[in-house]
Amino acid sequence: MSSQREDADRAPGETPAASARDDLERSLDRAVGRLVHALGSGSPPGSRQPGGDEATEIAHLAEEYLQRGRDLLHWWKARSDGGSFASRFELGRTFNEATESYGFFDTAEVGGESMPVMGNFQEMSYDRPKSAPQGSGAAAGWLRDQMREFVLRYFMRVSDFREPEGFAETWRPPLSTIFEMLSWCPEESEELRGFGFQQLVYKERGGGVHPFRHEERYRIVDLRDLLERYEWIVVKVRIFDFRVTVRPFGAGTPEISLPLQEASYLVLSRDFVEIEEEPEPGVLARYGFGYAFVRDPRPGMLGYGPGQFDAAIETIHFHVADDGSVRVPMVFVANRPERVATVEVDPWRWSVELGRRLGDLATLGLADRWIAPMARMMGAVPRPRLRFDPVLGYVRFADAVSGGMAASRLCIDREQLEKDFLVKHYMQHYQTIAGSLATWRLIGDWCDEASLPAWVVEGRRP
Amino acid sequence: MSALPSPPWGRRLLTAGLAAGRLVAGAVESALPGESGRTGWQELGNKLDAFRWFQEGLVADRGEPGGVDATFRRLWRTEGEGYRRATESAVEGRGAAAVALLRSAPGPGDLLPLHAGLGLALAERAVQGEVDGTHLAVRVDRFVATARSAAVPGWEGTVLEALGLVVRTLRPELLDAVDRHLAERGEGLRGHLWHGVGRGLYFLPSHVPSPAAATARALEKALAEPPDRRRRDDAVAGLAWALTLVNLLHPRVVERFLVRCGPRLPSGDAFEHGVLSALVVWHRATGGGMETPLHRHRPEPDGAEAWAYRVAGPLRDRFSGLVQELDRTGRWGELFRHRPLQRYAEAAPAEDSAREAP
Numbered sequence: 001m002s003s004q005r006e007d008a009d010r011a012p013g014e015t016p017a018a019s020a021r022d023d024l025e026r027s028l029d030r031a032v033g034r035l036v037h038a039l040g041s042g043s044p045p046g047s048r049q050p051g052g053d054e055a056t057e058i059a060h061l062a063e064e065y066l067q068r069g070r071d072l073l074h075w076w077k078a079r080s081d082g083g084s085f086a087s088r089f090e091l092g093r094t095f096n097e098a099t100e101s102y103g104f105f106d107t108a109e110v111g112g113e114s115m116p117v118m119g120n121f122q123e124m125s126y127d128r129p130k131s132a133p134q135g136s137g138a139a140a141g142w143l144r145d146q147m148r149e150f151v152l153r154y155f156m157r158v159s160d161f162r163e164p165e166g167f168a169e170t171w172r173p174p175l176s177t178i179f180e181m182l183s184w185c186p187e188e189s190e191e192l193r194g195f196g197f198q199q200l201v202y203k204e205r206g207g208g209v210h211p212f213r214h215e216e217r218y219r220i221v222d223l224r225d226l227l228e229r230y231e232w233i234v235v236k237v238r239i240f241d242f243r244v245t246v247r248p249f250g251a252g253t254p255e256i257s258l259p260l261q262e263a264s265y266l267v268l269s270r271d272f273v274e275i276e277e278e279p280e281p282g283v284l285a286r287y288g289f290g291y292a293f294v295r296d297p298r299p300g301m302l303g304y305g306p307g308q309f310d311a312a313i314e315t316i317h318f319h320v321a322d323d324g325s326v327r328v329p330m331v332f333v334a335n336r337p338e339r340v341a342t343v344e345v346d347p348w349r350w351s352v353e354l355g356r357r358l359g360d361l362a363t364l365g366l367a368d369r370w371i372a373p374m375a376r377m378m379g380a381v382p383r384p385r386l387r388f389d390p391v392l393g394y395v396r397f398a399d400a401v402s403g404g405m406a407a408s409r410l411c412i413d414r415e416q417l418e419k420d421f422l423v424k425h426y427m428q429h430y431q432t433i434a435g436s437l438a439t440w441r442l443i444g445d446w447c448d449e450a451s452l453p454a455w456v457v458e459g460r461r462p
Numbered sequence: 463m464s465a466l467p468s469p470p471w472g473r474r475l476l477t478a479g480l481a482a483g484r485l486v487a488g489a490v491e492s493a494l495p496g497e498s499g500r501t502g503w504q505e506l507g508n509k510l511d512a513f514r515w516f517q518e519g520l521v522a523d524r525g526e527p528g529g530v531d532a533t534f535r536r537l538w539r540t541e542g543e544g545y546r547r548a549t550e551s552a553v554e555g556r557g558a559a560a561v562a563l564l565r566s567a568p569g570p571g572d573l574l575p576l577h578a579g580l581g582l583a584l585a586e587r588a589v590q591g592e593v594d595g596t597h598l599a600v601r602v603d604r605f606v607a608t609a610r611s612a613a614v615p616g617w618e619g620t621v622l623e624a625l626g627l628v629v630r631t632l633r634p635e636l637l638d639a640v641d642r643h644l645a646e647r648g649e650g651l652r653g654h655l656w657h658g659v660g661r662g663l664y665f666l667p668s669h670v671p672s673p674a675a676a677t678a679r680a681l682e683k684a685l686a687e688p689p690d691r692r693r694r695d696d697a698v699a700g701l702a703w704a705l706t707l708v709n710l711l712h713p714r715v716v717e718r719f720l721v722r723c724g725p726r727l728p729s730g731d732a733f734e735h736g737v738l739s740a741l742v743v744w745h746r747a748t749g750g751g752m753e754t755p756l757h758r759h760r761p762e763p764d765g766a767e768a769w770a771y772r773v774a775g776p777l778r779d780r781f782s783g784l785v786q787e788l789d790r791t792g793r794w795g796e797l798f799r800h801r802p803l804q805r806y807a808e809a810a811p812a813e814d815s816a817r818e819a820p
Contacts, residue, residue, distance in 0.1 A: 022683075025668035026634045032667035033631040036476065037586070214547055 031364040059201045059209045061294050062234050062267045068110050068311035069292020070271050072117070072333050075108040076313070080121070080331075089419070091120055091426050099123050099327065103422045105336070105415075110311050117311075119333035120422045124433055126318065126326040127440065140324035144277075144284045147326060149446040151287040151318050152275070156197045156220040156235070157459030159436045196432075197459070200265075202233040218459030223273050223289050232269040234294065266291035266314075274317055284324075288317030293334070310335040316429070328433050332425045336418060352378045480514040487673070501718040502674030508708050508715065509665060516542035530754055534711060537747050540572050544579025549586075571747040574794065577617045581624025584608055588625065589633045598636060599643045606651065619654050619795025626658020626700070631666070641689065653799030656693040660684050660700025660736075664708070677705060678723050685728065692800075695732035699800040702736025706756070707743060713759035720768035727772075731803045734776040738784055739797040741777065745785060746794070776803060 079085065085104035092101065101122035108117045129139045198217040203209045205228065212233075221233060272290030279286060293312040312334035319327045356375040360368060445451060484507050491503035515538035588605040589598075602625070609621035629637050637659070644651045663683050669676035684697040709715040716737075727733050744754065757777070761769040780803045787805075788794055 025666070028668045029631060029666045030634055036667075037632065 027366060028364075031366050034365055058234050058265050058294055059203075061265075062201075062203070062232055065294040065311070066232055066267045066269055066271075066292050069267065069313045070269075071110040072108060072292070072311055072313045073271060073290070073315070075110075075117075076119075076331060076333055079106065079108075091122065091423060099125060101426070103419060103426075105418070108333070110335075115311060116336040117333055118336050118418050118422060119331065120426050121329070121331050122426060122430070123327055123329040124430070126328045126433065126437065128326070129324040140284055140320070140322055143324045143326070144320045146446045147318055147320050148275075148285065148287055150440055150443075151289070152223045152273075154446065154452075154456055155316075155436065156223070156289070157218065158439045158456055159196055159432055196237050198236045198238075200234045200236055203231045205229065205231050219457070220459060223268070224275070226268060226270045226273050227275075230269075232267050235266050235268065235291070236263055237266055238263050265294040265296065267294050272313075272315060274315075282322050284320040284322055286317055286319050288315060290315030290331075314429070316433070330429050330433070332422075332429070337414075337421075348381065349379060477514055477517050480510050480517070484510045484514070501715050502672075502676065504712055505677065505709060505715045506670065506673040508712060512538050512708050513665070515539045516545070519543040519546050530752060531711070533748055533752060534754075537575055537707075537743075541575035541579040541582075544576035545582045546579070548580045548583035571749060573614060573617060574620060574743055574746055577613060577620035577795075578624065580612065581609065581621035582628060584612075584621065585625040585628035586632070589629055589636060598639055602640055602643050603647075606647075613795070616792035617795045619793075619798045622651060622654040622795070623658040623661070623700075623798035626655040626660075627662035627665075628658070629655075630659045630662035637687075641693075650799075652693060653696045654795075656688055656696035657700035657703070657799045659687070660697035660702075661704045662700075663687075663697070664701050664704035677701075677719050681723050681726060685726070691728075694728060695730055695735075695800040698728060698732040699736040699739070700798075702733045703740045703798075704736075706737045706740035710740070710744060710754045710756050713754075713756040716756070716773065717759065717761045717765040717769055720772055721762075721765045724768040724772065731776070732800050734772055734780075735800050735803055737773055738776055738781055738803065741781060742785060742788065742797055745781075750785075 085106045087105040089103050090101070091103045101120070103118070103120040105116070105118045107114050109115070110117075129143055197220050199212045199220050200217070201209055201211050202221075220235065221230065226233070268289065268291045272292075274286055274288035276286040278284060291314060293309045293314075295308060295310065313332070315331045317329050319329065321327070352375055356371055359371045363371075439456075443452060443456065449457065487503045487507035487510060491500045491507065515535050518539055520536075520539050520543040584605055588601045605625060606622065610618050613621045625640070629640055641652060641655060644655055663680040664677065666680065669679050672679070680701055681698070684701045685694060688694040688697050705719060706716060741756075744752075756773075759769070759773075784803070788796070
């Protein structure tokens with residue numbers, strides 16, 4: 001039965017040729033089976049499985065980045081009261097201006113060390129009930145109750161950092177032919193059914209770390225549960241089309257567009273949950289939440305952006321006034337980048353890896369037992385490796401050859417790049433809040449869960 | 463395992479390849495003059511379809527109208543969905559997520575394919591990477607424990623059986639060691655293992671180049687590879703299970719197999735057990751209300767006797783009793799190893815208090 005059967009083990013009447021055929025077939029079955037498995041499952045058997053190890057790694061990092069987030073939050077609360085920063089500049093939009101918005105650079109104490117930080121603050125008008133003046137008090141109170149449920153229970157289930165993706169419902173009989181590759185029918189994607197946030201793992205107070213069930217991943221917990229039940233939860237948020245554009249030759253010339261990571265991991269805890277009712281005259285309530293960013297454990301080319309912060313926080317609050325008007329102050333704070341992109345030039349490693357993959361493909365993995373060790377041995381050869389940041393490298397180069405004019409006159413400097421990042425964040429969160437307004441107004445009564453559409457409760461389209 | 467690239471397009475490439483293969487099989491089938499050749503290519507096409515639907519999962523199932531064909535596709539897609547979600551599940555091993563997966567089964571008919579998909583995922587995890595003797599035993603024990611804890615009570619056998627298929631397909635060099643370890647455990651697990659081996663033999667890629675002789679070759683191995691008669695019966699039952707279920711809509715494939723290989727089947731009712739088990743799966747998936755072409759099949763004259771003996775007769779005499787027994791005990795996992803059919807008498811009057819399995 002095994003591939004190493006001796007003659008004595010062979011069945012009576014079975015010839016060596018038949019035994020050899022069996023062995024060959026078994027080797028072929030094994031090779032093809034593993035190739036098919038590699039393609040179909042997205043990872044070869046023996047490799048890291050998607051999903052499971054991702055959550056494990058993130059869970060291990062959550063505590064560390066949550067603590068950094070707490071430090072940043074503490075710093076922000078102390079600094080924002082006074083309103084003064086080491087450097088402050090205005091941020092604006094061409095229309096739908098915020099009631100107040102600005103960016104800043106400063107230094108914060110994080111993890112016991114000074115960390116250069118940057119961030120932005122914006123406050124938007126969100127909504128105002130249309131009711132007769134004499135009835136506005138009752139309306140405001142009702143609005144407060146609605147806002148409480150919307151913000152603390154449903155906002156993260158129905159909000160997205162992306163623009164809505166349009167699609168037309170299209171069903172055709174399944175194509176059982178190769179013409180699927182030529183089809184224009186929209187491809188159904190499980191990811192399109194959910195909104196921006198997915199919850200991955202949680203830690204219970206006094207308990208261990210557990211994954212959320214797969215079918216609950218879009219049904220973000222009620223944030224009030226962070227006060228008593230959960231010590232923290234980790235969510236993943238998709239931010240498509242988050243890219244930074246660099247025009248080395250100026251406006252109107254070819255540009256380099258860097259697509260930043262499309263997903264970030266966030267950790268939420270009660271430190272970031274705000275629930276205040278009648279905190280001061282004129283204010284009915286303040287509800288809000290926030291999170292600390294968790295660095296993506298998998299290294300990539302990009303050195304900055306969502307998923308690459310050493311420390312970063314975001315808070316989104318909803319303030320309900322006596323007259324029922326709602327304002328949304330939002331804050332983003334992050335470490336200033338030391339690098340934007342990392343390119344490693346290692347032709348030796350590239351050649352070894354290419355050779356290994358070609359060898360595996362040519363032999364369907366049959367020769368892997370010889371190729372893999374050889375590749376490992378060759379990959380361990382000591383050699384110099386060149387790493388550089390093409391973006392900041394260009395900035396430094398431009399500054400050097402221009403004697404500083406590139407920065408002072410042409411805005412080719414790190415600070416401009418950082419401001420571009422902040423503008424990107426600023427607009428992304430504006431889009432999120434603006435997009436949520438339609439959903440907020442769509443539902444008649446956020447407090448009546450039985451009347452809510454299933455997609456609101458579940459956080460995904462059916 | 464080789465460091466083959468595993469990009470997101472891998473699954474699309476695989477699915478497209480399977481579709482292309484299906485096209486080719488269909489074209490060749492149409493062109494061949496002889497019945498046996500055509501049947502072989504039809505069977506190959508059916509295998510490719512089953513595997514492709516498995517890869518698609520349930521995302522491809524939405525919006526399809528009902529009917530025998532759609533229900534048949536859904537069976538494979540549900541298994542694929544169970545496999546995919548179990549493979550992607552998260553932190554605390556596979557057990558907790560596996561339980562959640564099964565608890566979320568949309569209906570009782572989905573339980574079986576979901577368990578089967580879960581079993582594949584767990585079994586793959588158990589045999590991946592570098593494995594030596596001691597580690598293999600630990601991994602097999604962990605697989606058994608997880609399967610038992612994750613499965614809905616009574617369905618453990620469905621999950622356990624997948625180990626045989628995965629080992630025979632991906633790590634055949636470990637089969638002896640796994641069998642020895644299960645024999646040492648002495649808990650009747652070997653029956654499930656070899657049933658899975660038999661199921662895996664049906665799908666082996668090395669049989670693809672000769673479609674007309676593929677199942678005959680698989681039968682040869684099912685008779686030769688098991689270490690003893692009981693395990694041979696389990697393997698033959700597994701092979702018959704796969705043969706029947708894959709070709710449920712094209713019963714002539716089964717009929718031609720019986721004509722060609724019937725005389726080589728071992729004595730006993732291992733083959734019939736596999737056939738009935740597959741039909742029970744269908745019965746369960748459809749709530750019992752949907753016949754397939756296999757149920758209505760009229761064999762050719764040269765296959766009538768074998769068909770009556772191996773399929774129609776057991777279907778008439780043993781099927782209802784088997785279903786009633788399983789309904790009563792809830793031990794649906796027992797479908798996945800050979801048990802003599804003589805214990806299932808002809809249909810008895812329905813009992814009002816018959817236990818409904820979850």
